[in-house]
Amino acid sequence: MLKLYTAVAAALALSVISCQSGKTSTVTDSTSTKTVTTSTTTEVVANEKPGKKASNAEIIARKQVPVLCYHQIRDWRPKDSKTAKDYIVPIASFKEKIKMLADSGYHTILPDQLYAYLTTGAALPSKPIMLTFDDTDLDQFTIANPELKKYGFKAVYFIMTVSIGRPNYMNKEQIKQLADEGNVIGSHTWDHHNFKKFAGDDWKTQIDKPTKKLEEITGKKIEYFAYPFGLWNAQGLPELHSRGFKMAFQLAEKRDANDPLMTVRRILDSGYWSAKTLRNSIKNSF
Secondary structure (H helix, E strand, O other): OHHHHHHHHHHHHHHHHHOOOOOEEEEEOOOOEEEEEOOOOEEEEEOOOOOOOOOHHHHHHOOOOOEEEEOEEOOOOOOOOOOHHHHEEOHHHHHHHHHHHHHOOOEEOOHHHHHHHHHHOOOEEOOEEEEEEEOOEOHHHHHHHHHHHHOOOOOEEEEOHHHOOOOOEOOHHHHHHHHHOOOEEEEOOOOOOOHHHOOOOHHHHHHHHHHHHHHHHHOOOOOEEEOHHHOOOHHHHHHHHHOOOOEEEOOOOOOOOOOHHHOEOOEEOOOOOOHHHHHHHHHHHO
16 A cells, blocks of 8 residues: 555655674673573573563663564566655565575564563574564565565564455455464554544544454454554553553654653665665664
């Protein structure tokens, strides 16, 4: 649904895009990091004891886990605009990038793992990374998911419910299959309405009803949310908390120091980027 992006994509594009054998545990606090080597895999561990809820300041101080954002996975068409191509990753390029992540030793994690790491210091695998897909596009199921399976990767699919079952979008059965296979389904509103403009019944239309629908489809609680266009405002964050969301994902803007769990950063993997550019951007952005 690229037309939904036209109004804001140009303004966002520059800010969004810019922004081992042997067991190694990395212990992190707000001022230092040290490495302890033991035997088989690598884990990132925060300094707090698991179970202790970290403060917002402690969450902000943690090393950020790279989170990538994707939309369409398909080859460019003559009618695609220059701006649209930022959001469309050609198939061969996508496959090259996923292979690069695997060859570089990255391990995909899911939101529950990230939440536990941020809030209690729970361990993560070596070189953790999260892959997220927005907007329900069919090619995420037919192209991206099979490619991720080759490497044992899991992902998060943020579903815009208005498009479910429409041509070129996933249907209920495909969404449920993704959930059953161990991926996470998250909310992305009903019709991609700007979160910063929510008022009145928008909270029911854009959040409550889509959440209920996704829970009916997957049989699982929906606890994670992605902002349309990556746009958010502090005034709306309490509404997400009150509805039981544990984390929400924006794009490359600075996190809210008072609510970092509701402003988790992602970067867009641009369709223009090579695998090398993506690798460098991950290192520089997180």
